[in-house]
Amino acid sequence: MSELESLPMAKALNSGLRQAMLHDQKVILMGEDIGPLGGVFRVTEGLQAEFGANRVMDTPLAESGIVGTAIGLALRGYRPVCEIQFDGFVYPAFDQITSQLAKLTNRHEGGISMPVVIRIPYGGHIGAVEHHQESPEAYFAHTPGLRVVSPSTPHDAYWMIQDAISSDDPVIFLEPKSRYWPKGDVDTAERGRTLHSTAVAREGTEVTLLGHGAMVSVLLQAAEIAAEEGTSVEVLDLRSLSPIDYGPILESVRKTGRLVIAQEAPGSVSVGSEIAATVAERAFYSLESPVLRVSGFDTPFPPAKLETIYLPDADRVLEAVDRALAY
Amino acid sequence: MSYTEATLQLLSPAGVLVESDRTAEYLPVIEQLTDAELREFHRVMVLTRAFDMEGTNLQRQGQMGLWVPSLGQEGAQVGSGFAMRPQDHIFPSYREHAVGIIRGLDVLNIIRLLRGLTHGGWTAADNGNFHIYTMVLGSQTLHATGYAMGITLDGKAGTGNPESDEAVITYFGDGSTSQGDVNEALVFAASYQTPELFFLQNNQWAISVPVSKQSRTPLYLRAGGFGIPSVQIDGNDVLVSYAASRKYLEETRAGGGPRFIEALTYRMGAHTSSDDPTKYRSDEETAHWATLDPISRFETYLRGRGESDAFFAELKVEAADFAEDIRKRTVELGTPPVGDMFDNVYSEPHPLIDDQKAWLANYEAAFAESEVGE
Numbered sequence: 001m002s003e004l005e006s007l008p009m010a011k012a013l014n015s016g017l018r019q020a021m022l023h024d025q026k027v028i029l030m031g032e033d034i035g036p037l038g039g040v041f042r043v044t045e046g047l048q049a050e051f052g053a054n055r056v057m058d059t060p061l062a063e064s065g066i067v068g069t070a071i072g073l074a075l076r077g078y079r080p081v082c083e084i085q086f087d088g089f090v091y092p093a094f095d096q097i098t099s100q101l102a103k104l105t106n107r108h109e110g111g112i113s114m115p116v117v118i119r120i121p122y123g124g125h126i127g128a129v130e131h132h133q134e135s136p137e138a139y140f141a142h143t144p145g146l147r148v149v150s151p152s153t154p155h156d157a158y159w160m161i162q163d164a165i166s167s168d169d170p171v172i173f174l175e176p177k178s179r180y181w182p183k184g185d186v187d188t189a190e191r192g193r194t195l196h197s198t199a200v201a202r203e204g205t206e207v208t209l210l211g212h213g214a215m216v217s218v219l220l221q222a223a224e225i226a227a228e229e230g231t232s233v234e235v236l237d238l239r240s241l242s243p244i245d246y247g248p249i250l251e252s253v254r255k256t257g258r259l260v261i262a263q264e265a266p267g268s269v270s271v272g273s274e275i276a277a278t279v280a281e282r283a284f285y286s287l288e289s290p291v292l293r294v295s296g297f298d299t300p301f302p303p304a305k306l307e308t309i310y311l312p313d314a315d316r317v318l319e320a321v322d323r324a325l326a327y
Numbered sequence: 328m329s330y331t332e333a334t335l336q337l338l339s340p341a342g343v344l345v346e347s348d349r350t351a352e353y354l355p356v357i358e359q360l361t362d363a364e365l366r367e368f369h370r371v372m373v374l375t376r377a378f379d380m381e382g383t384n385l386q387r388q389g390q391m392g393l394w395v396p397s398l399g400q401e402g403a404q405v406g407s408g409f410a411m412r413p414q415d416h417i418f419p420s421y422r423e424h425a426v427g428i429i430r431g432l433d434v435l436n437i438i439r440l441l442r443g444l445t446h447g448g449w450t451a452a453d454n455g456n457f458h459i460y461t462m463v464l465g466s467q468t469l470h471a472t473g474y475a476m477g478i479t480l481d482g483k484a485g486t487g488n489p490e491s492d493e494a495v496i497t498y499f500g501d502g503s504t505s506q507g508d509v510n511e512a513l514v515f516a517a518s519y520q521t522p523e524l525f526f527l528q529n530n531q532w533a534i535s536v537p538v539s540k541q542s543r544t545p546l547y548l549r550a551g552g553f554g555i556p557s558v559q560i561d562g563n564d565v566l567v568s569y570a571a572s573r574k575y576l577e578e579t580r581a582g583g584g585p586r587f588i589e590a591l592t593y594r595m596g597a598h599t600s601s602d603d604p605t606k607y608r609s610d611e612e613t614a615h616w617a618t619l620d621p622i623s624r625f626e627t628y629l630r631g632r633g634e635s636d637a638f639f640a641e642l643k644v645e646a647a648d649f650a651e652d653i654r655k656r657t658v659e660l661g662t663p664p665v666g667d668m669f670d671n672v673y674s675e676p677h678p679l680i681d682d683q684k685a686w687l688a689n690y691e692a693a694f695a696e697s698e699v700g701e
Contacts, residue, residue: 028480054480060518065469065511072418072473075451075458078480096508099463100470107447107459110671144672144680168674243679 003189010180012154013043013119015188016161017081021051024079027165029056030066031083031119040085041121041180063093070116071100079115079165087122088131094139101170102145113168117161122150123214123264124296124311125178127304134301135265137212140172141242141274148241149195150174152216154184156193156239163195174241176213196240198248204234207321208252210275211262212238215312219262222314226321233321241271249275250283257288258324262312267295289327292320329615333545334591336561337570340619342627344566353570360569362632368409368565369629370642372401372622375425377646378434379596381653382441386600390657392443397422399563399595402621403528404498405429406568407588410576411496412489416451418471418497421460422528426498430455438657445663464499465506468525471497472512475521475585484522485582494580496524496572502533504549505541513553516585524575525550525587528562530594535607550587562590563621566628593619665691 007015021027029044035058038045048056059066063084070080084090090097097118104114124133141148147169151157157175164171193199201216202223209219216237223233234252238244253259259279261272276291294312302310330336336345337353344354379396386394397404404425411417417426424437436449440460447459461467475495478484483493503509504527516523529546531538542549550557558575560567568590575586593616597604604613626639669684 060511060514062507062511062514064508065472065515068466068469068508068511069473069476069515072470072475073477073480074473075470076474076477076481078477092507095463096466096469100461100466103446105674106671107445108450108671109445109448109667110674111450111452113674147673147677169677243677245678 002187004185004187006183007154007158007186008181008183009151009154009157009175010041010043012158012186013161013175014045014047015186016158017044018047018050020081020162020165021047021055024165026077027079027081028054028073029081029083030059030070032059032061032066032085034058034083039083041177043119043175043180044083063089064096067093067096067101067116067118071096071104071114074114074116075112081117081119081165084118084120086132087120087134087136090118090120090136097140097146097172098143102143105169106145114170115165115168116170117164117173118170119161119173119175121177121180122174123176123178124301124307125214127307129304130301133304133307135263135296137172137174137241138265138270141271146170146172146242147196148172148174149239150176150213150241151239152176152179152201152213152237155186158186158188159191160195160239163191167195174213178214179217193239196243196245198245199237199239200234200248200252201237202233202235204232204256206232206256207258207260207324208234208236208249208256209260209262209317209321210236210238210249212241215262215264218312218314219317222317222321225314225318231321231325244275244278246278246282249279253279253283254286257286259287259291260294260317260320260324261291262294262317264296264311266298267293268298270295289324292324294320329619330561330591331545331559333559334561335558335567335571336564337567338564338624338628340624342624342631353567353574356570356573357566364409365629365632366634366638368405368569369622369625370645371405371408371425371428372565372625373642373646374649375401375405375428376622377650378424378428378653381650382438383596383600385438385654385657391438391441391600393441394600395422395441396594396596396599397424399616399620400528400530400592401425402565402625403562403568403590403592406565407496407526407572407590410569410572412494412576414456414491414493415576416456416458416471416474416493416495418458418467418474418495419460420464420467420498420500420503421462422500423498427454427457430457432457434653435656438653439660442657442660444660465503465508465512468497468499468503468509468512469515471495472515472521472523475516475523476519478522479519484580487581489577489580492522492580494522494524494576496526496576498526498528500533501527501529501531501538501541501546502536504546513550513555513585517554520582520584522579522582523585524572524579525555525585526572527587527589528592529589530592532594532598532604532608534598534602545589547587547589555585555587557587557589559589559591562592563619563624565621565625
């Protein structure tokens with residue numbers, strides 16, 4: 001039985017965090033400004049008032065400190081959920097994430113687990129200053145020991161944050177910050193999908209579009225325009241960047257024969273590159289055209305006034321669709 | 328490069344107790360130690376040194392990829408190690424072999440790590456709360472601080488019962504004090520008033536860089552800037568290491584907030600077996616510190632108290648047996664199964680890892696089949 005509620009993603013995350021905290025006393029939140037302020041995006045609004053300052057901790061302003069102490073708390077039996085304020089601020093914690101958090105289970109020969117979630121608001125479209133609009137997923141998806149997921153809808157945000165928290169492995173949870181505010185239906189009774197699964201967001205027959213996070217809404221927009229022009233486009237929502245659920249991707253490519261991967265991150269050595277290579281290996285005879293990538297350019301994320309040029313939009317996606325169809 | 332007016336010392340290099348207004352607070356703690364406990368201090372220092380010498384030999388003979396000696400630092404480690412209570416947790420760097428021995432760690436675990444069989448290999452839960460070694464300098468101080476924050480959240484410190492209240496001790500070196508993580512750990516510890524002792528072994532050298540390059544102030548004074556009480560001790564004096572650690576651990580477990588000890592000691596050996604100290608430090612300096620050796624100093628003290636020749640002779644035999652046992656078990660260690668590489672990367676199933684493990688097994692099986700065919 002479904003129980004639908006229309007929520008923006010930020011509220012859906014807030015509800016998901018609340019459910020996780022109600023469900024397990026060991027779940028604690030840590031981060032900068034997440035207490036009385038509720039985080040700069042208000043994702044944790046009201047949670048400190050409800051659960052107290054011991055379970056919703058405003059930390060000193062030090063990202064390595066947040067992740068490093070979260071590791072210690074996890075060793076103590078807690079399930080910390082860390083908020084990194086913006087994508088570009090995760091790098092001071094990079095060592096603790098990649099050299100410690102990701103490897104401690106392996107280093108202990110399986111003797112311990114590391115149930116830590118790192119929430120990172122990521123991506124562009126918000127007109128912000130440098131370090132506030134980046135897409136760092138490739139660094140983490142490239143790191144053995146981490147899981148990396150990114151929801152595109154309020155419904156997925158609500159469930160995926162709970163599933164990430166209940167995972168015994170560290171999870172990098174990338175929140176598409178430009179999608180924090182649009183509302184969507186959240187079914188609080190039915191999860192629908194497991195955490196690490198690729199979803200079909202729209203069915204089609206001629207070209208497959210694949211993306212995650214904020215890119216999914218761009219792909220759906222492109223599919224709508226393509227439909228008006230008589231082209232049937234399938235849209236896949238990647239959802240999990242590590243591990244990648246290739247089953248639905250290969251199934252779709254075998255049907256359409258064409259794949260366009262879109263992402264905000266720079267394209268070189270990216271998650272899209274990895275998927276393109278794997279699809280070429282596993283579905284070569286199904287392909288009618290080369291797998292194409294539509295990405296941010298391999299430049300630093302530009303000043304805000306140029307971001308609409310840098311970020312893939314429906315037109316750039318459709319240009320790639322045309323190229324794939326014309327091949 | 329050596330002790331100053333500020334350095335707290337209970338046992339002089341000549342092996343005599345130092346009686347002063349300043350030591351008066353600490354000496355009663357020492358007076359409470361039984362003969363058996365004092366013998367145990369000495370025993371662990373000697374066993375650790377034997378382990379160290381054996382580790383160095385094994386490395387030189389190709390049995391170990393690397394050796395990390397603790398030679399010269401036994402006093403700082405053994406004193407602080409015995410100051411802990413059973414419920415306390417230890418987050419070491421990678422040189423705290425003596426503390427591991429005190430906490431019941433089978434030191435073959437350290438051998439396995441440095442022989443290239445594992446990246447860690449033991450759990451704190453099964454080894455006296457002695458956590459695994461950390462190779463990235465200072466990372467463990469944040470883990471220790473987080474763990475101590477968890478003790479506070481659990482209400483397991485500051486209840487007034489020292490038999491059950493818990494504390495954390497983290498070890499790090501002078502080089503690590505320049506790391507951001509150590510400074511962030513001090514910030515978090517002060518902010519959350521963790522039950523935690525920061526135990527800095529200042530062994531004077533960060534590989535080839537002297538402590539003067541790390542800091543223009545005595546390192547224990549830095550703690551004050553974080554709002555953390557601190558003291559500088561003679562790290563080659565096992566008694567002051569014990570007494571100062573005991574005092575601070577009891578204060579912090581009682582809810583007093585974090586504490587900081589700088590133990591002045593000396594890395595008598597190389598940084599690791601890959602290092603060559605003759606390139607950067609003088610024989611005079613090493614010779615000076617040799618006169619301050621923690622073990623010979625404590626032996627003088629024990630003999631002064633009337634300890635028998637027999638004790639030292641028996642200990643010498645025990646240490647030789649200990650080293651021999653390590654050698655025997657080291658050379659018997661096999662190579663881990665290839666499949667181990669894939670196990671434990673994640674706690675939950677992961678399709679990519681499972682696929683690669685299966686692929687490798689098939690790949691290797693193909694060789695076996697072709698050999699049969701021949």
